[in-house]
Amino acid sequence: MPGIRAVGRRIDDLMSGRPCRMKTEHAAENVSAAETIANNRTENQDRRGGLMQLFYAPRSPFSRKILATIVELDLATRVSLVRIDPWTDETLRRHNPASKVPTLLLDDGSALFDSPVIARYLDTLSGHMLIPPVPRTWDALRREALGDGLAEAVIRRFVDRLGPHDDRLDRVVTRQEAAITAILDRLETAPDWMQAPTDLGHLAIACALDYLDGRSPELNWKTRSPLLAAWFHDFRARPSMKIAADPIIGTFRSINIPHPPAEV
Numbered sequence: 338m339p340g341i342r343a344v345g346r347r348i349d350d351l352m353s354g355r356p357c358r359m360k361t362e363h364a365a366e367n368v369s370a371a372e373t374i375a376n377n378r379t380e381n382q383d384r385r386g387g388l389m390q391l392f393y394a395p396r397s398p399f400s401r402k403i404l405a406t407i408v409e410l411d412l413a414t415r416v417s418l419v420r421i422d423p424w425t426d427e428t429l430r431r432h433n434p435a436s437k438v439p440t441l442l443l444d445d446g447s448a449l450f451d452s453p454v455i456a457r458y459l460d461t462l463s464g465h466m467l468i469p470p471v472p473r474t475w476d477a478l479r480r481e482a483l484g485d486g487l488a489e490a491v492i493r494r495f496v497d498r499l500g501p502h503d504d505r506l507d508r509v510v511t512r513q514e515a516a517i518t519a520i521l522d523r524l525e526t527a528p529d530w531m532q533a534p535t536d537l538g539h540l541a542i543a544c545a546l547d548y549l550d551g552r553s554p555e556l557n558w559k560t561r562s563p564l565l566a567a568w569f570h571d572f573r574a575r576p577s578m579k580i581a582a583d584p585i586i587g588t589f590r591s592i593n594i595p596h597p598p599a600e601v
């Protein structure tokens with residue numbers, strides 16, 4: 338299958354450690370590669386269901402969790418990407434009244450949100466490969482909640498620090514930092530989860546750490562959490578994590594890239 342070979346080559350390129358080029362430099366080339374790959378979908382893939390649209394923002398850790406989920410579940414050829422800035426573009430509100438990414442538009446026109454709901458839906462489509470059966474379900478979902486909680490605290494800290502400085506703001510920022518620290522410590526001091534088979538929780542944690550890394554480097558989380566840092570170093574090499582960081586390189590079919598990347 339030419340499509341699969343092409344995707345394999347892209348992943349090999351990634352894994353060879355070549356220096357990254359700017360997104361804008363290779364976007365056009367990769368869009369056409371992605372389109373070629375999408376056009377090579379087999380009849381078998383088409384029979385699995387209609388095309389879905391994922392509204393996403395490149396930096397959003399919740400969007401990345403869903404992008405990684407889609408790749409892990411081998412659903413990329415069934416999803417078109419719609420890149421959007423949820424802060425400035427009102428288009429999304431038609432589908433999701435809260436106007437947040439990620440939002441998944443199904444082929445019947447209905448929309449799913451937030452990311453935990455979308456992840457569950459996708460997992461159902463693929464025979465429950467990322468959410469294990471009871472009793473392990475709850476461990477995976479707890480991990481997902483910890484990852485999402487970490488991402489949310491980092492976002493809130495970042496947004497709140499943009500505002501004018503006053504006592505109230507200091508309290509809010511301190512509270513977000515307490516959440517960040519406590520979540521990192523929980524993950525560091527009970528590390529058994531790092532050995533568990535990959536589930537939705539691992540993806541959520543890795544996407545949150547990636548966001549923490551990029552958004553708040555001054556917090557030096559790796560010094561505080563060495564075990565977590567070592568796990569993250571290995572986990573972020575997964576093809577799903579690489580593609581989630583730059584989905585144009587994957588098997589996705591981009592139908593609309595109208596905006597510069599959203600801030601969060």
Ligand SMILES: N[C@@H](CCC(=O)N[C@@H](CS)C(=O)NCC(=O)O)C(=O)O
Pocket residue numbers: 394396397398399400423424435436437438439451452453485492601
């Ligand atoms: N709990 C939601 C959080 C989604 C979220 O906060 N997305 C942010 C981007 S990271 C957003 O769209 N913000 C736009 C806004 O709040 O108006 C989920 O898991 O999907």
